Amino acid sequence: ECARMNTLLKALRATLVELKLGLEGALNMSEKLELLMDSLSQSQVPEAWTRFAYPSLKSLALWFADMLKRAEQLFDWSLDWTLPKSLWIAGLFNPQSFLTAVMQTTARTKGLALNSMVVHTEVTKLLPEEALDPPLEGAYIHGFFLEGARWDTRSSRLADSHPKELHPPLPVVHAKALVHSEVNGICLCSSTLRTYHHLTPAL
Numbered sequence: 285e286c287a288r289m290n291t292l293l294k295a296l297r298a299t300l301v302e303l304k305l306g307l308e309g310a311l312n313m314s315e316k317l318e319l320l321m322d323s324l325s326q327s328q329v330p331e332a333w334t335r336f337a338y339p340s341l342k343s344l345a346l347w348f349a350d351m352l353k354r355a356e357q358l359f360d361w362s363l364d365w366t367l368p369k370s371l372w373i374a375g376l377f378n379p380q381s382f383l384t385a386v387m388q389t390t391a392r393t394k395g396l397a398l399n400s401m402v403v404h405t406e407v408t409k410l411l412p413e414e415a416l417d418p419p420l421e422g423a424y425i426h427g428f429f430l431e432g433a434r435w436d437t438r439s440s441r442l443a444d445s446h447p448k449e450l451h452p453p454l455p456v457v458h459a460k461a462l463v464h465s466e467v468n469g470i471c472l473c474s475s476t477l478r479t480y481h482h483l484t485p486a487l
Contacts, residue, residue, distance in 0.1 A: 288377045289358050292336040292351070299332050338377050367423055370415035370456050374427030383459060386423055390461035401461045409437045410456040422460025429453050 303320055305311035316332065323330040327344045329337070338354075340347055354375040361368055373379045387401040412426045434452040436443040445452060 285376055285378070286358050286362055288336070289355055292333065293355065295333055295336045299330070367418040369418055370410070370412045370424040370426050372412070372427045373425040382423075382425075386459055387461040390421065396463060400463050402464060403459055404462045406458045406460075407435060407440065407454060408456045408458055409440070412456055415456055419458055419460070422458060424456045425459050426454070426456045428457060 299317075299320055302311060303317050303324075306313045306317045307321075311317075320330045320332055324344065329340070329342070329344055329347045334340075337351070340350065342350060353372075357368075357372055357375050371382065373382060376382055383403045387403060388398060390396070391398045391401050408424070410424070415424045418424060429451040430442075430445070430453075431451055432445060433442045434445045434449065435441075435454050437455060
């Protein structure tokens with residue numbers, strides 16, 4: 285994740301430096317720089333950046349603010365390499381790899397085969413800022429939104445959404461690894477994380 289973010293940041297810096305030199309007349313304005321300038325003037329994310337980025341439908345300003353939040357999370361995480369109290373999973377390039385790491389850690393700790401593990405998710409009553417410590421097993425994750433419904437924290441179930449509330453957020457989700465034999469009668473939702481439906485909606 286850090287390597288991919290660094291690649292994206294380097295691409296941003298390099299292209300913006302080139303554009304600055306081009307506008308100052310110190311560098312010829314190539315077609316690539318013309319396309320970059322056109323995208324920026326139209327508040328669109330340049331193709332020179334999206335090729336290194338993550339799927340997003342946001343306009344340039346929202347995309348840039350989102351990118352800074354993603355970089356900040358990775359920077360804070362890399363300071364001591366301890367599991368965040370609650371991970372903004374939508375801020376990762378490859379969220380599924382984190383869930384795989386959760387399974388790998390559990391499998392290694394308990395001496396189990398990785399192919400016998402599945403990810404079980406449970407919606408908690410916590411907001412991200414209320415998670416004071418990581419769970420003893422698995423990880424707390426957030427960054428999920430609902431459409432056409434909301435999560436009722438009192439009853440811990442889905443409920444009708446409030447008027448004009450288009451994408452209400454889910455509380456923190458506890459993701460942990462279980463073996464197949466432990467999940468009889470439990471609805472597993474990990475397969476939905478293979479899509480990009482959990483990403484912050486474009487506003």
